[in-house]
Amino acid sequence: MISRVTHQTVQKSTLANLQMNLDRMSRLQAQMSGGKVITRPSDDPGGTAAVLQLRSDKRAAEQHSRNIDNGLGWLGSIDSALTTSLASLRRARDLTVQGANGANSAQAREAIAIELEGIRDAMLSEANTTHLGRSVFAGTSDAGMAFTGPDGTPPYAWTGATSSSVERRITPDTTVRVDVDGAAAYGQGAESVFALIDSIVTGLRTGGDVAPLLNGLDDRMKAMLGELGSVGTRYGQLETAQQANQKTLMDLKSQISGIEDIDLAEVIVELQSQEVAYQAALGATARVLQPSLLDFLR
Structure with a gap:
């Protein structure tokens, strides 16, 4: 049977086809103006789901990148402080050896004592190094400084939080410690390197034998070197993670672009x-x- 085609039927069909054509043109123009294939989820539900997951992974990678940068800042500050402190400690040892010479006059011993006090103060300042307002040698403590001064109660007390550490997550499954236990590096209280230098100063001024105190300086130097080596290892780990994270970010951006860019x-x-x-x-x-x-x- 032949269907009857009326003028109105032709008109409706034609207008519907024209509207479909305009709709396709509108979508193409939207893609060109936005530069994206997916302008709304219904354009590609599967692609939309993939892009959402990739963007979530990208945000996580960007946070890891910020964590790595922050960790490098912490460890860089610590490396500088320990390196400077080691140089000061070597100078303190040389002065102690010089002061142990019994041929020194009282004036010479006093001059050595004054220089040692300056070294002590400089090392104490390094031990209280901060990064972004946080002490790098006091763990999670918010005391503001890792060590009290010579007038503290008790003197040279370590104010850090015991058994605590500052860590940064650099991958979904990996964290790295970015601080150093100040008590392990510098000692604390009467056992600190600062108190040891005070003992040397007192011995020089009272005419005592300071040679036996050289072993204490050597022990503190070994402790600092050990902490410095650990810092170097962790710094290298962060640099490796930074390179890997940058590649991950580039790959994620490329994948997102491949799905949604026109x-x-x-x-x-x-x-x-x-x-x-x-x-x-x-x-x-x-x-x-x-x-x-x-x-x-x-």
Whole structure:
């Protein structure tokens, strides 16, 4: 049986096809203006889900990058402080050897004592080094400084939090310690390197034998060298993680771009094709549908 095709049927069908063509042109124009294939989730549900997961991974990688940068800052400050302290401690040892010479006059011993006090104060300042307002030798303590001064109660007390450490997460499964136990590096209280230098100063001023105190300086130097070696190892670990994290970020950006970014040349060609098809459809419609003024008024 032959279906009856009316003027109204042709009109509805033609207008529907023209609307579909306009809709495709609109989507292509939106893609060109935004530079994205996916302008709304319904454009590609599977691609949208993949992009959301990739963006979540990218945010995590960016946070790891910030953690690594922060950790490098902490360890860099510690490395500088320990290196400077070791240089000061070597100078203190040389002065102690010089002061142990019994041929020194009282004035010479006093001059050595004054220089040692300056070294003690400089080392104490290094031991209280901070990074972004946090003491790098006091763990999670918020005391503001890792060691009290010579007038503290008790003198040279370590104010850090016992059995605590500052860590930074650099991968989903890896954390790295970015601080150093100040008590392990400098000692604390009467056993600290600061108190040891005070004992040497007292011995020089009272005419005592300071040679036996050289062993204490050597022990503190070994402790600092051990902590410095640990810092170097962790710094290298962070640098390796930084390189790997940068590659991960680049890969994630590339994957996101591959899913949601448009192929500009392809979209331009397709849009031009749709425009040609639309103009042709308009021309054909004008020939098929030629309403009179009376039809328009109805």
